[in-house]
Amino acid sequence: MSVTIVGGGFWGDEGKGKVVAYLALADRPPVVARAGVGPNAGHTILMDGRKVVMRQLPVGYVHRGARLLIGAGVLVDPEVTLAEIDRLDVDPARLGIDPLCTIIESAHVVDDRGRDHLREVVGTTGTGTGPANEARAARRARLARDEPLLAGLLADVSAEVNGAIDAGDAVLIEGTQGFGLSLYHGDYPFVTSKDTTAAAFCMDVGVGPTRIDEVVLVFKAFASRVGEGPFPTELPRELAAARGWEEFGAVTGRPRRIGEFDFERASRAIMVNGATQLALTNLDRRFPDAAGLERLEALPTEARRFVDEVEARLRRPVTLVSTGPEVRAMIDRRG
Numbered sequence: 001m002s003v004t005i006v007g008g009g010f011w012g013d014e015g016k017g018k019v020v021a022y023l024a025l026a027d028r029p030p031v032v033a034r035a036g037v038g039p040n041a042g043h044t045i046l047m048d049g050r051k052v053v054m055r056q057l058p059v060g061y062v063h064r065g066a067r068l069l070i071g072a073g074v075l076v077d078p079e080v081t082l083a084e085i086d087r088l089d090v091d092p093a094r095l096g097i098d099p100l101c102t103i104i105e106s107a108h109v110v111d112d113r114g115r116d117h118l119r120e121v122v123g124t125t126g127t128g129t130g131p132a133n134e135a136r137a138a139r140r141a142r143l144a145r146d147e148p149l150l151a152g153l154l155a156d157v158s159a160e161v162n163g164a165i166d167a168g169d170a171v172l173i174e175g176t177q178g179f180g181l182s183l184y185h186g187d188y189p190f191v192t193s194k195d196t197t198a199a200a201f202c203m204d205v206g207v208g209p210t211r212i213d214e215v216v217l218v219f220k221a222f223a224s225r226v227g228e229g230p231f232p233t234e235l236p237r238e239l240a241a242a243r244g245w246e247e248f249g250a251v252t253g254r255p256r257r258i259g260e261f262d263f264e265r266a267s268r269a270i271m272v273n274g275a276t277q278l279a280l281t282n283l284d285r286r287f288p289d290a291a292g293l294e295r296l297e298a299l300p301t302e303a304r305r306f307v308d309e310v311e312a313r314l315r316r317p318v319t320l321v322s323t324g325p326e327v328r329a330m331i332d333r334r335g
């Protein structure tokens with residue numbers, strides 16, 4: 001039973017949601033903890049033909065036995081939280097929000113959408129996360145413990161996560177966004193308002209780095225980016241469309257910028273995250289013949305060659321390969 005962090009190697013939207021949902025169903029960890037920035041994230045999963053977009057609760061909710069935690073480092077929008085509990089029909093008794101989480105106020109959302117620098121220059125998601133982190137740094141933010149809407153949903157997340165690890169239970173820690181969006185290691189100023197590497201995900205849920213066994217870094221078989229900022233492997237929109245790689249943002253609905261797999265960026269992301277394994281998603285969109293296949297040996301030659309190239313150039317095992325949008329469509333080579 002291991003303690004595993006899942007993070008993103010590009011600019012978010014690598015398919016972390018799918019990978020987390022798969023791991024939650026396959027490994028059945030008793031504890032799933034949401035790390036990452038906050039509801040600026042949009043994790044999309046397709047389960048039994050039903051599409052679900054999640055912004056705030058752990059995607060690991062798909063494993064019905066899991067305790068669902070949101071760590072102190074994560075920004076919480078109370079309305080988004082309650083709406084999601086309702087929409088996904090999650091038993092509130094399963095959920096524990098750390099009393100020390102920062103609350104996103106409606107004024108933060110207005111501010112995020114109203115400031116030219118954030119809207120035009122950075123191209124934020126407009127979900128209030130940047131202004132809320134500013135308020136936290138200024139020591140003016142309200143915390144989850146001060147929010148009546150969340151009373152009854154609070155729990156000491158750090159204590160629960162560390163307690164589960166002490167008891168030898170598996171813990172799955174869900175990161176959000178991606179390496180290129182890190183406030184410190186990404187393409188500043190075209191970044192989000194916090195670090196988005198594995199070290200930050202530890203901090204978010206209140207565990208020390210010595211307690212982590214595996215860091216699974218997720219990459220899409222091509223790259224995408226929403227918002228402004230450098231994107232060296234970007235393709236012209238028409239070319240991306242011709243390849244069937246068009247995408248739209250799960251939170252904002254904005255068309256995503258699309259590009260080739262970026263080996264240089266990936267290698268840096270692996271270094272800074274201390275990745276132990278890689279997950280490769282959307283292989284079927286790059287190689288349609290790979291759709292739905294369940295074994296690496298069954299992959300068409302070109303798809304197999306691509307997976308081998310990723311392993312060889314990035315020098316980490318590709319342990320998970322997603323071959324379709326359904327949560328279960330996964331080649332699992334973890335052994």
Ligand code: IMP
Binds near residue numbers: 013123130226
């Ligand atoms: P913010 O996080 O809303 O402040 O946005 C800052 C930058 O990060 C913008 O370029 C956003 O498009 C990008 N961003 C934030 N969260 C995500 C995500 O979950 N997926 C993709 N891009 C994101």
Ligand code: MG
Binds near residue numbers: 014041
């Ligand atoms: Mg997303």
